[in-house]
Amino acid sequence: MSDLVMPDMLRQSSIARFDNCSYSLLLDLLSPRMQRGNMAARGALFHRWVAQALTQMRAEGWTSYPVEMGLELLLQVLAQTDVPDDDVVHLPMRELRWLRVLVTRWCEGGEFAAARILAIEEPLYMKLKVPDGRGGTYERVIKGTPDVLVADPPNGIIIPDWKSGWASPSREVEKAGGGYEDNGAIEKDQRLSDQGYAQQIIYGALVLANLPAVDRVTLREAYIMFGEYREATVHRWELERILDILGAIVAQIDLAIAGGSTSDRWIPTAGVHCGICPSPRQCPIKDWEGIPATLDEAKLLAREWMVAGTVRKDRLPLVKGWVEANGPIEIDHGKGRREVGWVANSTGNGRRFALYEPKDAPESPFDARMEAVLRDR
Ligand code: SF4
Numbered sequence: 001m002s003d004l005v006m007p008d009m010l011r012q013s014s015i016a017r018f019d020n021c022s023y024s025l026l027l028d029l030l031s032p033r034m035q036r037g038n039m040a041a042r043g044a045l046f047h048r049w050v051a052q053a054l055t056q057m058r059a060e061g062w063t064s065y066p067v068e069m070g071l072e073l074l075l076q077v078l079a080q081t082d083v084p085d086d087d088v089v090h091l092p093m094r095e096l097r098w099l100r101v102l103v104t105r106w107c108e109g110g111e112f113a114a115a116r117i118l119a120i121e122e123p124l125y126m127k128l129k130v131p132d133g134r135g136g137t138y139e140r141v142i143k144g145t146p147d148v149l150v151a152d153p154p155n156g157i158i159i160p161d162w163k164s165g166w167a168s169p170s171r172e173v174e175k176a177g178g179g180y181e182d183n184g185a186i187e188k189d190q191r192l193s194d195q196g197y198a199q200q201i202i203y204g205a206l207v208l209a210n211l212p213a214v215d216r217v218t219l220r221e222a223y224i225m226f227g228e229y230r231e232a233t234v235h236r237w238e239l240e241r242i243l244d245i246l247g248a249i250v251a252q253i254d255l256a257i258a259g260g261s262t263s264d265r266w267i268p269t270a271g272v273h274c275g276i277c278p279s280p281r282q283c284p285i286k287d288w289e290g291i292p293a294t295l296d297e298a299k300l301l302a303r304e305w306m307v308a309g310t311v312r313k314d315r316l317p318l319v320k321g322w323v324e325a326n327g328p329i330e331i332d333h334g335k336g337r338r339e340v341g342w343v344a345n346s347t348g349n350g351r352r353f354a355l356y357e358p359k360d361a362p363e364s365p366f367d368a369r370m371e372a373v374l375r376d377r
Contacts, residue, residue, distance in 0.1 A: 002260040012144030016198035023268035057114035204234035
């Protein structure tokens with residue numbers, strides 16, 4: 001008997017959270033009202049502001065929102081008078097200036113085709129077939145609430161996702177490939193953020209399932225602080241594979257919840273998403289991974305990172321000197337045997353000092369064929 005309550009439906013945010021780090025979903029289930037830091041509060045308030053601004057723009061037929069009006073509206077949003085008590089968020093006064101910056105940048109960020117808005121913060125639901133592990137399936141309802149749905153004629157939908165944080169957009173956008181749109185392969189789209197990848201899959205499935213006339217769904221991440229955006233598209237012909245992926249993830253979530261809070265299926269997985277963890281203090285690997293839960297811990301981490309850079313720089317001539325005199329240095333590495341030394345550049349011109357896999361190294365435990373099969377499943 002599980003000590004966790006199986007939710008009637010799974011929210012997009014829970015699936016995305018589990019996808020990043022399954023343990024963080026457990027923390028979320030155990031403390032659903034835990035405020036997730038100032039960044040999350042700022043994001044929540046800013047998204048409420050955008051929703052209200054867009055509602056007014058659509059009603060009035062405007063394509064932009066004046067800055068002065070935007071700042072007026074912000075005061076109303078900050079008061080949170082129209083918000084149920086359990087949705088109220090706390091943002092310290094020192095953070096308010098960043099909300100003013102976000103609102104100002106949004107207002108000055110160019111025109112928005114408000115007339116094309118189809119829905120603002122309207123929840124979407126769908127029934128998903130989930131494998132039961134015995135060759136059959138069961139049904140599970142999933143729910144997502146995109147900020148806005150914007151028509152993208154003739155048969156597309158754009159879902160803008162306003163990023164109110166400091167994380168800069170990926171630079172990978174310059175490269176060809178790596179997304180649904182470019183090669184049709186189901187693999188991580190480097191152009192979106194990590195959260196964006198899961199969002200793209202879940203919102204794509206929800207929109208395609210609910211709107212039969214739509215053929216493609218584009219998630220557009222707008223980085224307000226940088227004035228840039230990244231986007232990726234899913235098409236109707238990919239829906240079956242997307243539903244397979246979603247079904248597999250939801251099956252894992254259900255099994256973890258059914259196993260209770262002590263199940264080994266809750267696996268902490270550190271990464272950038274630790275910044276939005278509901279409770280990093282309770283993370284079982286916090287201390288060995290050094291995941292910061294307070295500003296002081298973050299400062300210590302930043303200092304170590306800076307020191308590591310200095311150590312690397314200082315040691316480089318010494319390591320190079322050894323290699324020049326004695327040849328490459330063999331070292332143990334998580335992915336098998338590695339050496340530090342000189343390697344020829346792939347262009348054929350010159351060489352560089354690097355960590356590399358020697359040609360006679362035994363085969364790595366990483367098996368590309370197995371990886372491809374797992375990814376496919
Ligand atoms: S701190 Fe990171 S690794 Fe730990 S539970 Fe939270 S998201 Fe997972």
